[in-house]
Amino acid sequence: MANTVLFSPSSSSPSSWALKRGLGLRRVPRCPNSLGRALRRSFVAAAANSPGFANENRDDGFGFGFGFGLVCNVQAVAPYERPALTKGYLFPPDKKPARLPGFHTCVGSGGERQTPEWYTEHGIEVLYQDPVVAFDGQKQTVTTTSGKILKYGSLIVSTGCEAARFPEKIGGNLPGVHYIRDVADADSLVSSLGRAKKVAVIGGGYIGMEVAAAAAGWNLDTTIIFPEDHIMPRLFTPSLARRYEELYQQNGVKFMKGVLIDKLEAGAGGRVANVILKNGSVIEADTVVVGIGAKPVVSPFEAVGLNNSVGGIQVDSHFRTSLPGVFAVGDVAAFPLKIYNRTARVEHVDHARKSAQHFGETIEVGNFDPKVATFWIDSDSRLKGVFLESGSSEEVSLLPQLAKAQSLVDKAKLKSASSIEDALEIARSSLKAGSAV
Known part of the structure; x- marks a missing residue:
């Protein structure tokens, strides 16, 4: 087809889009379901979990959604909102932990809950636990684990990332050592937390902080271990990090900062028992959670072109790869970010994470x-970005505007602001002043 209609799979992205080869995106009216189903059959999606991707920060200014005729899913369940796995999913039983179908895509963004029935109703076939293992761009086919050979008109690679792991030789695969990327991983960790006494969390980023908070909720002896001087070094200033660390300490969590792991040591029964540090210190732990980052899953799509600097699959501003009809979206896509004149690969679209890459003077309010x-x-x-904790939806919606505009701001007024609301209003006024110039 010269023109292919792409359907958004959720009500949070209600527009339909047409992609004309070589000409980018243009908006078209939504088609009736019968026509939509016929057109969507020309799409195959190779997905680790989520079959769709929307990024309002693409440099062409468009937001878009994909709908597919066929999704090759590595997991045994329909796509879901992964962040829940290290938050509500890990709550103890008396705190009503999150469980599927409660957080299927796209409830996190206010859209429809896309259960298995949703895909059936919308004419989308999902192959569960049948990921793509071979790719032929010339023949326009992919082969799945079960041996299915699928012909595609357009192929969307949404393989995401996999957790970085410790090598087996230092105990990375011992019983009681956990990595979290999917529901099965989270279920295994919940089982361990139910009988654990001492938990060691390795890594001071999002995963480490969220899992440590969950372990504290189980009233477990919890220690966070990381090599940096403070938690969340790519996002938090030292003073902001200190506030969070104090909050965790008030809830019984201990910190081991500026240290490196030597190995994980097994006990008499073969289960992990100790974390051995390079400085010789020993932290007892019968459950260890490793959150030391992730790496993009590019196999078997290496032929479409990789980015060696940020990792992942190289795409243009419309998320097109070097091969016609093949797209890469989500964590695995390395795309041009023109506002900063560089290529980016974004694993979190949260504005605070992006703005924190541009350090200058910082002013804290509240x-x-x-x-x-x-x-x-x-x-x-120039105001490069804002981190906001516990803001209203209206306040949060202001943050991307501030980061994009990078307007001149009166630092003296910000420092003297009597409240966060006043400070945000000062920042908002910088947008108006900038537009008037």
Whole structure:
């Protein structure tokens, strides 16, 4: 087909889009379901979990959604919102933990809950536990684990990332050592937490902090271990990190900072028993959770072109790879970010994470009860980004506008702001002043 209609799979992205080869995206009216199903059959999606991707920060300014005729899913369940796995899913039983179907895609963004029945109703076939293992761009086919050879008109690679793991030789695969990327991983960890006494969490990023909070909720002896000087070094300033660390310590969590792992040691029964540090220290733990990062899953699609600097599959501003009809979206896509004149691969689309890459002077407002905000300002007095804790939906919606505009801001006024609301209003006024110039 010269033109192929792409359907958004959720009500949070209600528009339909047409992609004309070589000409980018243009909006078209939504088609009736019968026509939509026929057109969507020309799509095959190779997915680790989520079959769709929307990124409002693409440099062409469009947001878009994909709908597919066929999804080759590595997991045994329909796609879901992965962040729940290290948050509500790990709650103890008396705290009503999150469980499927409660967090199927796309409830996290306010869209429809896409259960297995949803895919059937919308004419989308899902092959569960049957991921793509071979790819032929010339023949336009993919082969799945079960041996199915699928012909595609357009192929969307949404393979995501896999957890970085410790080598087996230092105990990375011992019983009681956990990595979290899917529901099965989370179920295994919940089982361990139910009988654990001492938990060691390795890594001071999102995964480490969220799992440590969950372990504290189980009233377990919990220690976080990481090599940096403070938690979340790519996002938090030292003073902001200190506020969070104090909050965790008030809930019984201990920190081991600036240390490296030597090995994980098994006990008499073969289960992990100790974390041995390079400095010789020993932390007892019968459950260890490793959250040391992730790496993009590019196999078997290496032939479409990889990015050696940020990892992942190289795409253009419309998420097209070097091969016609093949797209890469989500964590695995390395795309041009023109606002910063560089190529990016985004594993979290949260605005605070992006803005924190541009450090300059920081101004903190609020007493963390519960609100706090940090403003990043460069040497030219331009507001580069804002971190906001416990903001309203209206306040949060302001943050991408501020990061994109990078307007001049009055630092003296920000420092003297009497509240977070006043500080955000000062920042908002910088947008108006910038547009008037």
